[in-house]
Structures are given as C-alpha cells and as structure tokens.
Amino acid sequence: MTVRENTISIIGAGISGIICALTLAKSNECKKKTIRVYEHKNRVGGRAHAIKVNDLYVDLGAGRFSSGLHHNVKEQVKSLNLAYEKFPFTQLKRPQALHKSLKSILKNLKPLCDEHAHDSFEEFLTIYVGRNQAREMINALGYDSLSLPNITPHIAFDIIEKHPEIQGFSENAGYEWFNLKEGFSALPEKLYEQALAHGVEFHFGHELTSIEADTESPVLKLKNEKQQEVTINEGEMILTFPPTAMKKLDSGFPQDWSNYTYGSIPLFKGFFFYDAPWWQDMDLADHVVIANNPIRKLYFKDNKYVFFYTDSDYANFWRDATLKGEAHYLQTVKELMAEALKCHVSQLPDPSNHVHKHWVHGVEFSQESCPNHPKTLSHKKSHIISASDAYTSHCGWMEGGIMAGTSAANTLLERLKQRQVKAQKECELAHV
Numbered sequence: 001m002t003v004r005e006n007t008i009s010i011i012g013a014g015i016s017g018i019i020c021a022l023t024l025a026k027s028n029e030c031k032k033k034t035i036r037v038y039e040h041k042n043r044v045g046g047r048a049h050a051i052k053v054n055d056l057y058v059d060l061g062a063g064r065f066s067s068g069l070h071h072n073v074k075e076q077v078k079s080l081n082l083a084y085e086k087f088p089f090t091q092l093k094r095p096q097a098l099h100k101s102l103k104s105i106l107k108n109l110k111p112l113c114d115e116h117a118h119d120s121f122e123e124f125l126t127i128y129v130g131r132n133q134a135r136e137m138i139n140a141l142g143y144d145s146l147s148l149p150n151i152t153p154h155i156a157f158d159i160i161e162k163h164p165e166i167q168g169f170s171e172n173a174g175y176e177w178f179n180l181k182e183g184f185s186a187l188p189e190k191l192y193e194q195a196l197a198h199g200v201e202f203h204f205g206h207e208l209t210s211i212e213a214d215t216e217s218p219v220l221k222l223k224n225e226k227q228q229e230v231t232i233n234e235g236e237m238i239l240t241f242p243p244t245a246m247k248k249l250d251s252g253f254p255q256d257w258s259n260y261t262y263g264s265i266p267l268f269k270g271f272f273f274y275d276a277p278w279w280q281d282m283d284l285a286d287h288v289v290i291a292n293n294p295i296r297k298l299y300f301k302d303n304k305y306v307f308f309y310t311d312s313d314y315a316n317f318w319r320d321a322t323l324k325g326e327a328h329y330l331q332t333v334k335e336l337m338a339e340a341l342k343c344h345v346s347q348l349p350d351p352s353n354h355v356h357k358h359w360v361h362g363v364e365f366s367q368e369s370c371p372n373h374p375k376t377l378s379h380k381k382s383h384i385i386s387a388s389d390a391y392t393s394h395c396g397w398m399e400g401g402i403m404a405g406t407s408a409a410n411t412l413l414e415r416l417k418q419r420q421v422k423a424q425k426e427c428e429l430a431h432v
Helices: 015-025 071-079 099-116 121-129 131-141 153-161 186-197 243-247 278-282 312-323 326-341 398-430
Strands: 007-011 034-039 050-053 056-059 084-086 177-180 201-204 207-212 219-223 229-232 236-239 262-273 287-290 297-301 305-311 353-366 376-378 385-387
Touching: 007 015, 007 219, 015 034, 015 186, 015 398, 050 353, 056 262, 056 305, 071 186, 071 398, 099 121, 099 131, 099 153, 121 131, 121 153, 186 201, 236 398, 243 262, 243 353, 262 312, 297 326, 305 312, 305 326, 312 326, 312 353, 376 398, 385 398
Parallel strands: 007 034, 007 236, 034 201, 236 385
Antiparallel strands: 050 056, 084 177, 207 219, 219 229, 262 305, 262 353, 287 297, 297 305, 376 385
C-alpha cells in the first residue's frame, strides 16, 4: 500500500476516528487528499458495541445519552434520523436509608472541593463526615470507582452529576435520558456510511504495532490480518484511541505528548433474558436498584430483560466469576440478585439466555481533571495528532468521542490553512 504526501491516515474507527474522517472529508482543504482509516477490529464503533439477542438490541458498551448533557450526540441522532426511546432508569427503587439525606449532604460539600483538589473523594468525605459514613455514601451511590485513590472530589461530582441512576442526588435531577432502539452501534455505523459516501477509505484488520515519533518524519507501523506489515511514513497522521493503547506503543506517552497523566476503570455488563418478566410482579419494571453487593446496579428493562452494571474491583470480580464457568457465574448472579431484592433465591427463575462483556479499560480519564485540558494532543517533536474522549470533559461518553474527533479534524485543518498561507507568502516574496 502506497502512502503519499497528500494522504491523511487516521488510526481507529471508533466514534472519534469516524467523526474526524468525515469532518475532514467534507472540508475544502481536503478535497484533493486521500483519507484512510485503519481499524484493528472488523467493525466500527469501538466501545459503542450493540448486539442482537432474542430480537432485542442490547448495548454491551455505550448505552445512553442525555439531551441536556450530550448536545453533539443529540444533534447526530436527530440528523441521522436514528430511532431512540426514553432510558427510564433515573428513579431508584427500594432506596437505602442514606439515600434520603444524600442530596443535601453532597450539596453542602460540593463548594469545598477546590480546597481538596488533590485529595481522593473518599479522603474528602472522611474529613467532613467520618470514615464510616464516607464509605456508606460511596456504597449508596453504586459506583465503586468513587473510592479509588485517583478519583478527586471534582471527578467524583462529575460522575454523580452525569449518570442517570444517581443524578437525582445533584442539581441534574430533572435531566432526561435516552437510548437508541437499535443500540448505540447504529450511530457510528451511519456515520461510517456517510464517510464512505464522501470517499473515505476504511482498512479493517489493521493493528498499529509501533510509532517512531521522535523525528520530523514520523513512522507508523501496522500489521494486517495476514500479518503483513504496512508502513506509514508520509502525510498527516491522527491517532484516535485511548491513553492505555498509547502507553503500549512505546511512543513516550504521556510525557512526550501531554503535561497530564491518565487512569482507567474496568466495567462489566451482564444481560439476562427470561421466558416471562417475573420482575413486573415486584413492581420493578423500568426501575433500577442499587445493591449492597457485587451486583451493584440492577436494571429491569420494561418486560424485556434484566441487566446489571458494575465498575472497578467488582467489574473484575465478575470477570473472574465468568472464568469459573457458566454455571458458577449464573448461580452467583442469582444468589446476589435475590439478596439485592430481599427475596429467596428459589423465587427467581433461571434465564433462558444471557450475554456479558468485561471492558478492561472501560472508562479512561485525565487524573488531574482539569477543565482546560486540550481536546487534542500533538507529539512535541513530530506532527502526529492524538485524540481521545479521555482528554475531554465528557470522558467515557460518546459525547466526548464526538468532541475529540471534531477537535482533531479542526486541529489539522488549522494546520493546513497555516501552511497554505505560508506557501502563498513565500510565493509572493519569490516574485518580488
């Protein structure tokens, strides 16, 4: 494969990579350029991954958006005429005792965050409410990432305010949430079709294996499905994948790219399908229960299915449970679900079908949680651009991916404009 100077190479066909490619393809500056997107999977979308089970679409990855928080997602969904429906899980069923006072406690503590910018959220809470209540508060919120040492008070409040299950403990209590009827994969798939129509080339089964960036002539090396090497050493280069992937490539990340550092949190989702919606008799349809056990957040989707969603150590707990075999996993789920619902395990039927997904680095983020973090990074010695939702204020969301891809495209377009202006000035001086 020949890579020429007028080629733009984008690595990654997640939402960021596709948005970046499409933005460039629509621009006047790139009309005569070849835009190529390389993706190591055989699908687009990255962490937007929906599958069909029993004629129902379920999101193993990204699964909801808020019209109040995610304006770019909403705009894309409407412009692409994607079918969406209400994501109903904003009201807790069977609340814990602490839930009654949680909102007022958090409201009083939020103004104090700036004084504890470098403390962990758990340390911050402990100072004001004591160790035991701090742990009880985090447990009641259902997101165990809130207890991690690299989660600052600012990051913690951002998590609380941007998740439907617990937004009720913040000023965002009235925000509406939605999911796509055919799963979130429908969004990047439609954008992919648009990109193809604008002449963007996609090369699947191509994995980036190394970056030689410490030069003005950087080199990207990839391997395709046949283990053949593809070398990219000309043209523009944009990397649209997360910090953990950047770290694996011996590219001097983050120190040669950014003044920030990055962390990640594992996630786990488990879906269960039954012959009959038994949870309706418990008045649980379209409600969520926060459990005081490894199942953590338990959702009852209309009359369709049940799923649970965990993060951090409990995500790894469930990964380990699946490794012990299907029977062990299903029995563990059943026992903990019964505990969460305060019923006997014999009252719960066995599922007729199930599916699960463990995301090793489900959410990635800047550990400094700085609102001024640039949405796009450039290597300090070369012209390679790096984009990720982890650099944005909506890390871990499709909104952040759209912001990152748009920013990467605009960064390159500005660079191309500056080069054009410089070339024109040089041409004018040559004729003087």
